[in-house]
Amino acid sequence: MTQAAAQMFWRCGNCTFTLQASCPPDLCPSCRVPCKFKDVSCYLPECGGPGNIDQRLR
Numbered sequence: 935m936t937q938a939a940a941q942m943f944w945r946c947g948n949c950t951f952t953l954q955a956s957c958p959p960d961l962c963p964s965c966r967v968p969c970k971f972k973d974v975s976c977y978l979p980e981c982g983g984p985g986n987i988d989q990r991l992r
């Protein structure tokens with residue numbers, strides 16, 4: 935099992951830019967301001983499990 939190494943998805947709370955990384959960046963690469971990144975990673979089989987974005991959180 936390598937699910938623990940699966941990267942997480944983060945969505946910028948300012949511009950809704952979504953990126954995949956193990957942890958959110960300090961500055962959003964899209965809007966270039968320090969913003970809150972929301973974890974939109976999927977944790978349920980319904981949306982495909984780890985490695986996928988939970989579409990309901992978009």
Ligand SMILES: [Zn+2]
Binds near residue numbers: 950963
């Ligand atoms: Zn942004």
